Amino acid sequence: MNCPRIEVDLSKIRDNTRTIVRRLGQRGIGVTGVTKSVCGHPAIAQAMLEEGAVGLGDARISNVERLRKAGLTCPITLIRTPMLGQVEQVVRLCETSYNTEVAVIQALSSAAVRINRVHGIILMVEMGDRREGILPRNVIPIAQQVMDMPGVTLKGIGANFACLGGVAPNADDMAALSDLANEVEGMFGPTIQTVSGGNSSNLPWALSRQSIGRINDLRLGEAILLGVDPVSGQRIENMHADAFSLIAEVIETGAGLAPAPIDMAGPGLAAPCLVPDRRKTTRLILALGHQDTDISGLSMPMGSKLIGATSDHLVTETARATPKVGSEMRFQMNYSALMRAMAAPDIEVELLNDRPCWASRTTHNNAEYLRLV
Numbered sequence: 001m002n003c004p005r006i007e008v009d010l011s012k013i014r015d016n017t018r019t020i021v022r023r024l025g026q027r028g029i030g031v032t033g034v035t036k037s038v039c040g041h042p043a044i045a046q047a048m049l050e051e052g053a054v055g056l057g058d059a060r061i062s063n064v065e066r067l068r069k070a071g072l073t074c075p076i077t078l079i080r081t082p083m084l085g086q087v088e089q090v091v092r093l094c095e096t097s098y099n100t101e102v103a104v105i106q107a108l109s110s111a112a113v114r115i116n117r118v119h120g121i122i123l124m125v126e127m128g129d130r131r132e133g134i135l136p137r138n139v140i141p142i143a144q145q146v147m148d149m150p151g152v153t154l155k156g157i158g159a160n161f162a163c164l165g166g167v168a169p170n171a172d173d174m175a176a177l178s179d180l181a182n183e184v185e186g187m188f189g190p191t192i193q194t195v196s197g198g199n200s201s202n203l204p205w206a207l208s209r210q211s212i213g214r215i216n217d218l219r220l221g222e223a224i225l226l227g228v229d230p231v232s233g234q235r236i237e238n239m240h241a242d243a244f245s246l247i248a249e250v251i252e253t254g255a256g257l258a259p260a261p262i263d264m265a266g267p268g269l270a271a272p273c274l275v276p277d278r279r280k281t282t283r284l285i286l287a288l289g290h291q292d293t294d295i296s297g298l299s300m301p302m303g304s305k306l307i308g309a310t311s312d313h314l315v316t317e318t319a320r321a322t323p324k325v326g327s328e329m330r331f332q333m334n335y336s337a338l339m340r341a342m343a344a345p346d347i348e349v350e351l352l353n354d355r356p357c358w359a360s361r362t363t364h365n366n367a368e369y370l371r372l373v
């Protein structure tokens with residue numbers, strides 16, 4: 001089998017989605033499955049949809065295009081404010097986009113009118129992460145402008161937390177977002193369908209006993225894919241943390257360790273330290289490097305230690321029986337390693353527990369599909 005490769009166990013992604021959809025459903029919150037870290041991989045997206053994600057979100061139009069080309073007809077939201085040069089594609093491929101700039105919404109409006117569509121706008125409000133968003137006090141005037149534009153409709157508001165700032169939202173932040181939704185509706189009537197409360201970092205709040213107010217959507221990537229809370233790094237109860245593995249091939253095992261040269265003039269001489277006895281360990285080189293993934297985001301298999309990596313080589317040390325050249329090693333990935341590995345051109349994605357012909361079973365609308373024969 002080809003190396004390096006990512007093995008994706010789709011049944012674990014289905015399990016994770018089902019678990020989280022059920023728990024949030026009890027609280028009145030729907031799940032938008034976020035596919036950006038898997039580059040809009042259609043089978044992974046489909047696994048999320050099959051278990052109850054109400055739609056998909058992605059940050060890049062190229063990923064959305066991939067989903068559409070694979071035959072997915074579910075609602076897709078662009079969760080990064082569109083680039084001006086892509087507004088027509090955004091209107092064509094996405095029902096909705098997140099927006100923070102009036103100039104972009106105007107361009108979406110013109111594009112929508114041109115191709116005879118109505119595009120949904122969700123205004124992203126800055127609630128403290130300091131990445132993207134409209135300041136709360138500007139939401140009403142911008143909502144007013146959106147209401148006055150043809151071809152676009154104000155569908156909701158949203159906020160993002162713990163992306164740039166790394167701080168998880170608290171109940172006060174979420175209450176403020178709900179109040180803002182009420183304020184917009186106080187001005188313009190019942191326009192706000194979606195109040196999107198954030199990403200995976202919001203799960204502790206969403207699953208607590210605090211009132212959820214108007215929040216009826218969360219956009220979840222990491223929690224579904226890796227089963228972890230991004231803020232604490234802890235595994236979420238009853239979720240699989242091993243749906244993905246990265247597998248690389250051992251290309252050298254015999255590396256005899258030359259003793260490190262002793263720098264007589266260096267300060268090391270004055271402070272002797274213990275070094276591990278390397279005679280009992282073996283150094284391995286794997287065909288994997290910084291060009292493929294975020295090496296610091298890999299967890300080493302039991303008994304192995306990361307020595308270092310370059311663009312194309314990963315050096316590890318193992319105290320176990322020496323594997324043969326050509327054998328494989330399996331790593332777990334964190335979010336950063338996963339998103340880079342999924343985008344790496346030399347890494348193949350292998351699907352486990354796939355359901356064939358899934359495109360023909362996409363049932364989010366009544367369109368007809370071609371069956372694979």
Ligand SMILES: *Cc1c(COP(=O)(O)O)cnc(C)c1O
Nearest residue numbers: 034079160199200219220221222
């Ligand atoms: C990436 C992203 C998400 C999903 O984040 P996860 O931590 O993977 O759940 C949600 N919303 C926005 C705007 C994003 O950019």
